[in-house]
Amino acid sequence: MKSSTxxxxxxxxxxxxxxxDRTTQEHHFDxxxxxxxxALTRLAASYTNTLSDRDDLxxxxxxxxxxxxxxxxxxxxERTFLFRIAHNRAIAHLARSRSQPVAGEEVEVHxxxxxxxxxxxGKQRVEHLRRAIHHLPVVYRQVITLxxxxxxxxxxxxxxxxxxxxxxxxxxxxxxxxxxSLENQQ
Amino acid sequence: MNVDTELEVWRQQWQSDATxxxxxxxxxxxxxxxxxxxxxxxxxxxxxxxxxxAGWAARSPEPGIVLLAVGTWVYIAIAWTxxxxxxxGNWSPSAQDTAVFIDLSVRRCRSRLAAxxxxxxxxxLQVAFVLGWVYHYSPAHRTPFLTWLFFGxxxxxxxxxxxxxxxxxxxxxxxxxxxELAYLVGLKEQYQ
Numbered sequence: 001m002k003s004s005t006x007x008x009x010x011x012x013x014x015x016x017x018x019x020x021d022r023t024t025q026e027h028h029f030d031x032x033x034x035x036x037x038x039a040l041t042r043l044a045a046s047y048t049n050t051l052s053d054r055d056d057l058x059x060x061x062x063x064x065x066x067x068x069x070x071x072x073x074x075x076x077x078e079r080t081f082l083f084r085i086a087h088n089r090a091i092a093h094l095a096r097s098r099s100q101p102v103a104g105e106e107v108e109v110h111x112x113x114x115x116x117x118x119x120x121x122g123k124q125r126v127e128h129l130r131r132a133i134h135h136l137p138v139v140y141r142q143v144i145t146l147x148x149x150x151x152x153x154x155x156x157x158x159x160x161x162x163x164x165x166x167x168x169x170x171x172x173x174x175x176x177x178x179x180x181s182l183e184n185q186q
Numbered sequence: 187m188n189v190d191t192e193l194e195v196w197r198q199q200w201q202s203d204a205t206x207x208x209x210x211x212x213x214x215x216x217x218x219x220x221x222x223x224x225x226x227x228x229x230x231x232x233x234x235x236x237x238x239x240a241g242w243a244a245r246s247p248e249p250g251i252v253l254l255a256v257g258t259w260v261y262i263a264i265a266w267t268x269x270x271x272x273x274x275g276n277w278s279p280s281a282q283d284t285a286v287f288i289d290l291s292v293r294r295c296r297s298r299l300a301a302x303x304x305x306x307x308x309x310x311l312q313v314a315f316v317l318g319w320v321y322h323y324s325p326a327h328r329t330p331f332l333t334w335l336f337f338g339x340x341x342x343x344x345x346x347x348x349x350x351x352x353x354x355x356x357x358x359x360x361x362x363x364x365x366e367l368a369y370l371v372g373l374k375e376q377y378q
Contacts, residue, residue, distance in 0.1 A: 037206035062214045088287040095366045126199045148200040161283030
Protein backbone atom coordinates (compact mmCIF):
# COMPACT_ATOMS: atom_id res chain seq x y z
CA MET A 1 0.00 0.00 0.00
CA LYS A 2 1.31 3.42 -0.94
CA SER A 3 1.86 5.85 1.86
CA SER A 4 0.62 9.41 1.65
CA THR A 5 3.33 10.73 3.96
CA UNK A 6 4.97 12.56 1.08
CA UNK A 7 2.14 15.01 1.03
CA UNK A 8 0.91 14.88 4.59
CA UNK A 9 0.66 18.20 6.41
CA UNK A 10 1.21 19.98 3.18
CA UNK A 11 -1.46 22.51 3.95
CA UNK A 12 -0.40 23.59 7.40
CA UNK A 13 0.94 26.80 5.88
CA UNK A 14 -2.17 27.13 3.79
CA UNK A 15 -4.33 27.27 6.89
CA UNK A 16 -2.10 29.93 8.41
CA UNK A 17 -2.09 32.20 5.40
CA UNK A 18 -5.50 33.07 4.02
CA UNK A 19 -5.69 33.33 1.06
CA UNK A 20 -2.67 31.46 -0.33
CA ASP A 21 -0.20 33.67 -2.12
CA ARG A 22 0.78 32.64 -5.61
CA THR A 23 4.19 31.22 -4.70
CA THR A 24 2.77 29.10 -1.88
CA GLN A 25 0.04 27.84 -4.17
CA GLU A 26 2.60 26.93 -6.86
CA HIS A 27 4.75 25.18 -4.25
CA HIS A 28 1.84 23.13 -2.89
CA PHE A 29 0.59 22.30 -6.34
CA ASP A 30 4.00 21.09 -7.52
CA UNK A 31 4.48 18.92 -4.44
CA UNK A 32 1.03 17.38 -4.75
CA UNK A 33 1.51 16.66 -8.45
CA UNK A 34 4.97 15.17 -7.91
CA UNK A 35 3.67 12.94 -5.12
CA UNK A 36 0.46 11.90 -6.87
CA UNK A 37 1.11 12.48 -10.58
CA UNK A 38 1.39 8.79 -11.50
CA ALA A 39 -1.80 7.96 -9.55
CA LEU A 40 -3.68 10.79 -11.28
CA THR A 41 -2.39 9.68 -14.68
CA ARG A 42 -3.51 6.10 -14.06
CA LEU A 43 -6.88 7.35 -12.91
CA ALA A 44 -7.25 9.54 -16.02
CA ALA A 45 -6.26 6.60 -18.24
CA SER A 46 -8.93 4.40 -16.64
CA TYR A 47 -11.60 6.90 -17.76
CA THR A 48 -10.39 7.59 -21.29
CA ASN A 49 -9.78 5.77 -24.58
CA THR A 50 -6.86 7.65 -26.08
CA LEU A 51 -3.61 9.20 -24.92
CA SER A 52 -4.71 12.68 -25.95
CA ASP A 53 -8.01 12.24 -24.04
CA ARG A 54 -6.06 11.06 -21.02
CA ASP A 55 -3.82 14.11 -21.14
CA ASP A 56 -6.82 16.42 -21.62
CA LEU A 57 -8.54 14.91 -18.60
CA UNK A 58 -5.35 15.09 -16.56
CA UNK A 59 -5.03 18.77 -17.42
CA UNK A 60 -8.66 19.32 -16.43
CA UNK A 61 -8.03 17.58 -13.10
CA UNK A 62 -4.87 19.62 -12.55
CA UNK A 63 -6.72 22.87 -13.31
CA UNK A 64 -9.52 21.97 -10.88
CA UNK A 65 -6.89 21.12 -8.26
CA UNK A 66 -5.09 24.42 -8.90
CA UNK A 67 -8.32 26.33 -8.38
CA UNK A 68 -9.41 24.32 -5.35
CA UNK A 69 -6.10 24.57 -3.50
CA UNK A 70 -6.58 28.05 -2.00
CA UNK A 71 -9.86 26.94 -0.41
CA UNK A 72 -8.65 23.69 1.10
CA UNK A 73 -8.82 23.94 4.89
CA UNK A 74 -8.05 20.38 5.89
CA UNK A 75 -11.67 19.21 6.30
CA UNK A 76 -10.50 15.86 4.93
CA UNK A 77 -7.13 14.26 4.20
CA GLU A 78 -5.15 15.52 1.22
CA ARG A 79 -5.54 12.24 -0.59
CA THR A 80 -9.31 12.33 -0.12
CA PHE A 81 -9.33 15.95 -1.36
CA LEU A 82 -7.19 15.08 -4.37
CA PHE A 83 -9.09 11.95 -5.39
CA ARG A 84 -12.46 13.65 -4.93
CA ILE A 85 -11.44 16.34 -7.40
CA ALA A 86 -9.94 13.79 -9.78
CA HIS A 87 -12.96 11.46 -9.81
CA ASN A 88 -15.43 14.34 -10.08
CA ARG A 89 -13.64 15.83 -13.05
CA ALA A 90 -13.38 12.36 -14.58
CA ILE A 91 -17.12 11.82 -14.21
CA ALA A 92 -17.82 15.21 -15.79
CA HIS A 93 -15.47 14.27 -18.63
CA LEU A 94 -17.17 10.90 -19.06
CA ALA A 95 -20.65 12.45 -19.09
CA ARG A 96 -19.57 14.91 -21.78
CA SER A 97 -17.77 12.35 -23.95
CA ARG A 98 -20.77 9.98 -23.88
CA SER A 99 -22.57 12.50 -26.05
CA GLN A 100 -19.68 12.78 -28.49
CA PRO A 101 -18.08 10.25 -30.83
CA VAL A 102 -15.24 8.38 -29.17
CA ALA A 103 -12.02 7.99 -31.14
CA GLY A 104 -10.90 4.44 -31.79
CA GLU A 105 -7.25 4.75 -30.80
CA GLU A 106 -6.49 2.81 -27.62
CA VAL A 107 -4.23 4.13 -24.88
CA GLU A 108 -0.82 2.53 -25.05
CA VAL A 109 1.42 2.48 -22.03
CA HIS A 110 4.88 3.60 -23.09
CA UNK A 111 7.85 2.33 -21.15
CA UNK A 112 11.30 3.71 -21.87
CA UNK A 113 12.96 0.53 -20.53
CA UNK A 114 14.34 -2.13 -22.90
CA UNK A 115 11.98 -4.87 -23.95
CA UNK A 116 13.32 -8.35 -23.01
CA UNK A 117 10.98 -11.34 -23.08
CA UNK A 118 10.60 -11.63 -19.32
CA UNK A 119 9.45 -8.05 -19.06
CA UNK A 120 7.08 -8.55 -21.93
CA UNK A 121 4.99 -11.05 -19.96
CA GLY A 122 4.80 -8.64 -17.04
CA LYS A 123 3.81 -5.81 -19.36
CA GLN A 124 1.11 -7.92 -20.92
CA ARG A 125 -0.33 -8.68 -17.48
CA VAL A 126 -0.35 -4.99 -16.62
CA GLU A 127 -2.00 -4.21 -19.93
CA HIS A 128 -4.64 -6.93 -19.37
CA LEU A 129 -5.36 -5.54 -15.93
CA ARG A 130 -5.61 -1.99 -17.26
CA ARG A 131 -8.00 -3.06 -20.04
CA ALA A 132 -10.11 -5.10 -17.64
CA ILE A 133 -10.39 -2.14 -15.26
CA HIS A 134 -11.19 0.20 -18.15
CA HIS A 135 -14.16 -2.00 -19.09
CA LEU A 136 -15.63 -2.14 -15.57
CA PRO A 137 -18.84 -0.16 -14.94
CA VAL A 138 -17.94 3.27 -13.50
CA VAL A 139 -19.14 2.56 -9.95
CA TYR A 140 -16.90 -0.51 -9.73
CA ARG A 141 -14.04 1.14 -11.58
CA GLN A 142 -13.98 3.91 -8.98
CA VAL A 143 -13.71 1.62 -5.96
CA ILE A 144 -11.15 -0.68 -7.53
CA THR A 145 -8.87 2.12 -8.77
CA LEU A 146 -9.01 3.84 -5.39
CA UNK A 147 -8.28 0.55 -3.67
CA UNK A 148 -5.38 -0.16 -6.03
CA UNK A 149 -3.99 3.29 -5.20
CA UNK A 150 -3.89 2.17 -1.58
CA UNK A 151 -6.94 3.90 -0.09
CA UNK A 152 -8.76 2.10 2.71
CA UNK A 153 -12.53 1.57 2.95
CA UNK A 154 -12.99 4.73 5.05
CA UNK A 155 -11.10 6.93 2.59
CA UNK A 156 -12.90 5.45 -0.42
CA UNK A 157 -16.23 6.06 1.32
CA UNK A 158 -15.20 9.69 1.94
CA UNK A 159 -14.16 10.22 -1.67
CA UNK A 160 -17.32 8.73 -3.16
CA UNK A 161 -19.88 9.76 -0.54
CA UNK A 162 -21.11 6.22 0.11
CA UNK A 163 -21.04 4.04 3.25
CA UNK A 164 -18.09 1.80 4.09
CA UNK A 165 -20.28 -1.29 3.83
CA UNK A 166 -21.29 -0.16 0.35
CA UNK A 167 -17.61 0.20 -0.52
CA UNK A 168 -17.07 -3.38 0.65
CA UNK A 169 -19.95 -4.69 -1.46
CA UNK A 170 -18.81 -2.82 -4.58
CA UNK A 171 -15.19 -3.83 -4.12
CA UNK A 172 -16.11 -7.50 -3.80
CA UNK A 173 -18.22 -7.29 -6.95
CA UNK A 174 -15.54 -5.32 -8.81
CA UNK A 175 -12.92 -7.92 -7.94
CA UNK A 176 -15.20 -10.71 -9.05
CA UNK A 177 -15.80 -9.10 -12.45
CA UNK A 178 -12.13 -8.25 -12.78
CA UNK A 179 -11.07 -11.80 -11.98
CA UNK A 180 -13.47 -13.25 -14.55
CA SER A 181 -12.36 -10.72 -17.13
CA LEU A 182 -8.69 -11.50 -16.57
CA GLU A 183 -9.34 -15.24 -16.77
CA ASN A 184 -11.13 -14.75 -20.08
CA GLN A 185 -8.22 -12.74 -21.45
CA GLN A 186 -5.74 -15.55 -20.72
CA MET B 187 -4.75 -17.58 -5.14
CA ASN B 188 -5.32 -15.97 -1.75
CA VAL B 189 -7.67 -13.00 -2.16
CA ASP B 190 -5.45 -10.49 -0.37
CA THR B 191 -2.43 -11.66 -2.31
CA GLU B 192 -4.46 -11.27 -5.45
CA LEU B 193 -5.27 -7.64 -4.59
CA GLU B 194 -1.65 -6.97 -3.70
CA VAL B 195 -0.47 -8.39 -7.04
CA TRP B 196 -2.98 -6.26 -8.91
CA ARG B 197 -1.89 -3.25 -6.89
CA GLN B 198 1.75 -3.77 -7.84
CA GLN B 199 0.86 -4.25 -11.49
CA TRP B 200 -1.43 -1.22 -11.48
CA GLN B 201 1.13 1.04 -9.82
CA SER B 202 3.95 -0.12 -12.10
CA ASP B 203 2.74 2.37 -14.70
CA ALA B 204 4.22 5.61 -13.41
CA THR B 205 3.87 7.80 -16.48
CA UNK B 206 3.33 11.52 -15.84
CA UNK B 207 2.90 13.96 -18.73
CA UNK B 208 5.49 16.73 -18.62
CA UNK B 209 4.89 20.36 -17.73
CA UNK B 210 1.53 19.89 -16.10
CA UNK B 211 1.78 23.17 -14.21
CA UNK B 212 2.71 25.10 -17.35
CA UNK B 213 -0.37 23.66 -19.08
CA UNK B 214 -2.55 24.54 -16.11
CA UNK B 215 -1.20 28.09 -16.02
CA UNK B 216 -1.80 28.41 -19.75
CA UNK B 217 -5.38 27.19 -19.36
CA UNK B 218 -6.00 29.52 -16.40
CA UNK B 219 -4.63 32.41 -18.48
CA UNK B 220 -6.85 31.43 -21.38
CA UNK B 221 -9.91 31.39 -19.10
CA UNK B 222 -9.03 34.85 -17.78
CA UNK B 223 -8.44 36.19 -21.30
CA UNK B 224 -11.80 34.79 -22.43
CA UNK B 225 -13.53 36.60 -19.59
CA UNK B 226 -11.65 39.83 -20.34
CA UNK B 227 -12.58 39.43 -24.02
CA UNK B 228 -16.27 39.11 -23.16
CA UNK B 229 -16.09 42.19 -20.93
CA UNK B 230 -14.28 44.15 -23.65
CA UNK B 231 -16.81 43.24 -26.33
CA UNK B 232 -19.63 44.28 -23.99
CA UNK B 233 -17.88 47.54 -23.14
CA UNK B 234 -17.12 48.36 -26.80
CA UNK B 235 -20.62 47.60 -28.11
CA UNK B 236 -22.43 49.09 -25.10
CA UNK B 237 -20.05 52.07 -24.92
CA UNK B 238 -20.28 52.82 -28.66
CA UNK B 239 -24.06 52.78 -28.65
CA ALA B 240 -24.28 54.84 -25.45
CA GLY B 241 -21.80 57.33 -26.91
CA TRP B 242 -23.85 57.55 -30.11
CA ALA B 243 -27.03 58.18 -28.10
CA ALA B 244 -25.22 60.86 -26.02
CA ARG B 245 -23.99 62.68 -29.15
CA SER B 246 -27.30 62.46 -31.04
CA PRO B 247 -30.07 62.20 -28.43
CA GLU B 248 -32.86 61.43 -30.89
CA PRO B 249 -35.69 59.14 -29.67
CA GLY B 250 -34.78 56.32 -32.06
CA ILE B 251 -31.11 56.22 -31.04
CA VAL B 252 -31.92 56.50 -27.33
CA LEU B 253 -34.40 53.63 -27.78
CA LEU B 254 -31.70 51.53 -29.48
CA ALA B 255 -29.20 52.31 -26.69
CA VAL B 256 -31.69 51.44 -23.94
CA GLY B 257 -32.72 48.24 -25.75
CA THR B 258 -29.10 47.20 -26.22
CA TRP B 259 -28.22 47.81 -22.55
CA VAL B 260 -31.29 45.95 -21.30
CA TYR B 261 -30.26 43.02 -23.53
CA ILE B 262 -26.65 43.19 -22.30
CA ALA B 263 -27.80 43.18 -18.67
CA ILE B 264 -30.11 40.21 -19.20
CA ALA B 265 -27.48 38.30 -21.22
CA TRP B 266 -24.80 38.83 -18.56
CA THR B 267 -27.10 37.86 -15.68
CA UNK B 268 -28.17 34.78 -17.60
CA UNK B 269 -24.59 33.88 -18.54
CA UNK B 270 -23.39 34.20 -14.95
CA UNK B 271 -26.29 32.10 -13.68
CA UNK B 272 -25.72 29.33 -16.23
CA UNK B 273 -21.94 29.22 -15.89
CA UNK B 274 -21.90 29.58 -12.11
CA GLY B 275 -19.78 26.84 -10.58
CA ASN B 276 -18.43 25.67 -13.93
CA TRP B 277 -14.85 25.86 -12.77
CA SER B 278 -15.40 26.18 -9.07
CA PRO B 279 -13.52 23.74 -6.85
CA SER B 280 -15.15 20.34 -7.19
CA ALA B 281 -13.94 18.86 -3.93
CA GLN B 282 -17.29 17.52 -2.73
CA ASP B 283 -17.71 13.76 -2.58
CA THR B 284 -18.75 12.06 -5.82
CA ALA B 285 -22.38 11.46 -4.78
CA VAL B 286 -22.88 15.18 -4.03
CA PHE B 287 -21.02 16.16 -7.19
CA ILE B 288 -23.21 13.95 -9.40
CA ASP B 289 -26.35 15.38 -7.78
CA LEU B 290 -25.07 18.91 -8.43
CA SER B 291 -24.10 18.03 -12.01
CA VAL B 292 -27.62 16.73 -12.69
CA ARG B 293 -29.12 20.01 -11.40
CA ARG B 294 -26.65 22.07 -13.48
CA CYS B 295 -27.45 20.05 -16.57
CA ARG B 296 -31.21 20.54 -16.08
CA SER B 297 -30.77 24.28 -15.58
CA ARG B 298 -28.71 24.48 -18.78
CA LEU B 299 -31.37 22.63 -20.74
CA ALA B 300 -33.98 25.05 -19.41
CA ALA B 301 -31.63 27.89 -20.34
CA UNK B 302 -31.78 26.85 -24.00
CA UNK B 303 -35.43 27.96 -24.20
CA UNK B 304 -34.61 31.20 -22.43
CA UNK B 305 -31.83 31.80 -24.97
CA UNK B 306 -34.26 31.16 -27.85
CA UNK B 307 -36.77 33.69 -26.50
CA UNK B 308 -34.08 36.28 -25.77
CA UNK B 309 -32.49 35.87 -29.18
CA UNK B 310 -35.79 36.16 -31.04
CA LEU B 311 -36.77 39.27 -29.04
CA GLN B 312 -33.40 40.86 -29.75
CA VAL B 313 -33.54 40.07 -33.48
CA ALA B 314 -37.14 41.37 -33.70
CA PHE B 315 -36.14 44.55 -31.84
CA VAL B 316 -33.06 45.26 -33.99
CA LEU B 317 -34.73 44.41 -37.31
CA GLY B 318 -37.80 46.45 -36.34
CA TRP B 319 -35.60 49.37 -35.39
CA VAL B 320 -33.55 49.21 -38.61
CA TYR B 321 -36.72 48.97 -40.74
CA HIS B 322 -38.44 51.86 -38.95
CA TYR B 323 -35.49 54.28 -38.80
CA SER B 324 -33.98 53.68 -42.24
CA PRO B 325 -35.17 54.46 -45.77
CA ALA B 326 -36.11 50.77 -45.92
CA HIS B 327 -39.57 51.50 -44.52
CA ARG B 328 -40.67 52.60 -47.97
CA THR B 329 -40.33 48.96 -49.08
CA PRO B 330 -43.01 46.45 -47.93
CA PHE B 331 -41.80 44.89 -44.67
CA LEU B 332 -41.80 41.24 -45.81
CA THR B 333 -40.02 42.08 -49.07
CA TRP B 334 -37.38 43.97 -47.12
CA LEU B 335 -37.09 41.18 -44.55
CA PHE B 336 -36.50 38.37 -47.02
CA PHE B 337 -35.02 40.06 -50.07
CA GLY B 338 -33.87 43.38 -48.61
CA UNK B 339 -30.09 43.38 -48.78
CA UNK B 340 -26.91 41.42 -48.14
CA UNK B 341 -26.72 42.50 -44.45
CA UNK B 342 -30.23 41.14 -43.86
CA UNK B 343 -29.26 37.88 -45.56
CA UNK B 344 -26.27 37.68 -43.22
CA UNK B 345 -28.64 38.15 -40.26
CA UNK B 346 -30.70 35.17 -41.50
CA UNK B 347 -27.55 33.07 -41.83
CA UNK B 348 -26.57 33.97 -38.25
CA UNK B 349 -30.05 33.05 -37.02
CA UNK B 350 -29.77 29.69 -38.78
CA UNK B 351 -26.31 29.05 -37.34
CA UNK B 352 -27.48 30.02 -33.85
CA UNK B 353 -30.44 27.62 -33.94
CA UNK B 354 -28.24 24.88 -35.37
CA UNK B 355 -25.88 25.37 -32.44
CA UNK B 356 -28.77 25.28 -29.95
CA UNK B 357 -30.09 21.99 -31.36
CA UNK B 358 -26.62 20.44 -31.14
CA UNK B 359 -26.11 21.79 -27.60
CA UNK B 360 -29.49 20.56 -26.42
CA UNK B 361 -28.86 17.04 -27.77
CA UNK B 362 -25.49 16.97 -26.09
CA UNK B 363 -26.88 18.13 -22.76
CA UNK B 364 -29.73 15.61 -22.93
CA UNK B 365 -27.27 12.76 -23.47
CA GLU B 366 -25.15 14.09 -20.60
CA LEU B 367 -28.20 14.33 -18.34
CA ALA B 368 -29.32 10.78 -19.17
CA TYR B 369 -25.89 9.47 -18.28
CA LEU B 370 -25.68 11.45 -15.03
CA VAL B 371 -29.19 10.45 -13.93
CA GLY B 372 -28.30 6.79 -14.53
CA LEU B 373 -25.16 7.22 -12.47
CA LYS B 374 -27.01 9.09 -9.72
CA GLU B 375 -29.39 6.15 -9.23
CA GLN B 376 -26.42 3.99 -8.35
CA TYR B 377 -25.40 6.40 -5.61
CA GLN B 378 -28.76 6.40 -3.82
